[in-house]
Amino acid sequence: MLSKSAARAFFLGGTVLCAVAFVGLTVDTLGRIPAQTHQGEITDAVRRGKDLWDRSNCMGCHTLLGEGAYYAPELTKVFERRGPVFIRAMLTDPEKMYPGQRRMWKYDFSERDKDDLIAFFQWIGKMDLNGFPPKPTLAQMATTTGLAATVDRPQIFNQLCVACHALGGQGGQVGPALDGVGGRMAPAQIAAWLADPPAIKPGTQMPKLPLTDGQRQELTAFLSTLK
Amino acid sequence: MKYESQRVAWWFFATCMLLFGLQLVYGLIMGYAHAGHDPLHPIIPFHVARAVHTNLLVVWLLTGFMGAAYFIIPEEADRELYWPKLAYVQLIALVVVGVVAIIGFHLQWWEGRKFLEIPRPLDFLVVVDVLLFIANIGMTIWKGKRMTTTSMVLFFGLLMAALLYLPGMIPTDNQTLDSYWRWWVVHLWVEGVWELIMGAILSFLLIKLTGVDREVIEKWLYVIVGFTFLSGILGTGHHYYWIGTPRYWLLIGGVFSALEPLAFLGMAIYAIAMARKGGRAHPNRVALQWTIGCAVMSFVGAGFLGFAHTLPQVNLYTHGTLVTAMHGHMAFWGAYAMLVLAMISYALPLLTGRKRHDTPSASFAFWTSNIGMIAMTLAFAVAGITQVVLERRVGMDFVTVQKEIEVHFWGLLLAAGLFILGISAYIYNFIRHGKPVAEVQGGGDSGASPPAAEAA
């Protein structure tokens, strides 16, 4: 039967072999990471953004590249999903964006800090991650309207508004669903509401969003079609 | 207890009990937050609770490993510790650094890198402290009367753990590289060198508790740690699937990490087989219970539940969800928490001279904490799988899904209550054993008297 010295040889041999292979693969990987992660696009802003990401321990609640905690959303594709307007509003006062919901720490970020974090997310979003995060393959089944229906919406609607409002059964549940809103409200009312919700209805949970005039017009036109 | 200097182990174990208890409090804070209640948010927000929970875990486990080494090494080397006083100094230094880190976390002084949150200046102090510890046990082995396989495996496991802490400090601007090196610490610890420590401590306990011949036990120790490194080193690839690293890691990481459960299966079979083989029953049945429990539960938590999400086809969907938390809890519990508790259960009567190992509360602690942990794992599993289906497959919004699974966190808290009851009984038992005042027995091989040596 197996002797102790043979067992030791198995241990030492296997370990050395695998360790050498691992170091070799690491060297190869280190050579490929710059291209796969667009390392050339790491600007000073991205660098400062990463530093803020670390110092603020965002990973203590969120995941990035799927790594971190499971208390708050995955942020790898947040730039594409929510866009800079939403991210900036969230970093300014998170509780305003999700009133009465699970709370995010209110950091004292300067405007430059917010720019830096947005730059960091934009850089992260462009990495080639071998297919992560996966596309939700069952999405079609779950909703009668399907994904195609979201294509004709303004991008800002898909990024910002759906965080709190649902349309066609998809989206958040913080605010009321927006199906039929064009029938309930006139375009002028919608435009005024979007400009400053608390001014129209004091105490509302919807914050004043940092929208540009163009975005507000686009949204008003779109919402008015929802009859 | 054979040597005066082994006594220091008790102080390490007492520190373990304290930090472990504190860890659970922070777990409860996070459990409540997930269930929808975060009244402590202004003082202890989730990210603070989480950093404290996981770092306390790592620190109490390392403290336990050190205590175990200070107990085991003099006995294996057949001499007093080389620098007995240094062991106390080193414990105090570790506690001071730990306390500063925990207070620092509450003031949000940290590095936001999962599991490696300890701020950089403290990192260096940790390394220095661990090196002092390594030097102390290293000199003890070197100057000892014998150099056993068990003590060498333990020594190299601890030494490699200290060295592998270093890659985690390599500075980089690239998030991918940051993760790449972080896994050299986190993965190569728990699925590499810590398994060496685990194998060595288990084999020490099995030699003492079952009386099976050392040669047989140590031979299988080599085989098991051989499998560990054969699978675990390249198995690091299961963390390199989706972080901006080349695609070949899907194949390499998938294949090798899928083999990792073999080492844990080996550990379980080995412990059970040796216990069966051992002729004479050692009076400390509870220590044997924890020893075998550790080997079995580590297979369930690390081996089985690790395998469940290690293949890239599955991991694509479960990566970064509560499924990972499910595996993390059972794996850390089975492999490392139970290991330290097994060691304490064995050493305590010898350190204190009180043979309280047959009390009902000792057995109650074992069963209640294990049933509690299994229930916690199930709660995380249901929450995690629901999250995967709704968020990753159906495409529902994160926040909406979290609302949907809040109820499972009430289940988690209920299970945690049971778990904490068990751990409280364990700590009660620890306290009842009293101070380490046992008489020193002197050299010579004691423990369970071995049955006729048998070569297999």
Ligand code: HEM
């Ligand atoms: C009172 C009992 C406990 C409760 C209620 C609890 C709860 C939690 C919660 C809610 C999280 C955070 C998950 C997230 O990021 O959203 C967590 C993380 C963690 N806990 Fe516990 N825990 C408990 C005990 C333990 C024990 C005994 C261990 C180890 C043996 C442990 C090890 C861990 C680890 C390793 C993580 C990080 C997991 C990961 O990132 O995947 N916990 N715990």
Ligand code: HEM
């Ligand atoms: C005692 C040994 C083990 C412990 C303590 C342990 C603990 C953990 C912890 C805490 C994490 C979360 C890490 C993070 O996200 O930062 C994790 C992740 C993981 N573990 Fe383990 N583990 C062990 C063994 C294993 C084994 C043997 C396997 C495979 C068969 C495995 C497969 C995985 C995988 C695939 C992940 C990544 C999950 C994800 O993508 O989010 N683990 N483990």
Ligand SMILES: [Fe+2]
């Ligand atoms: Fe791993």
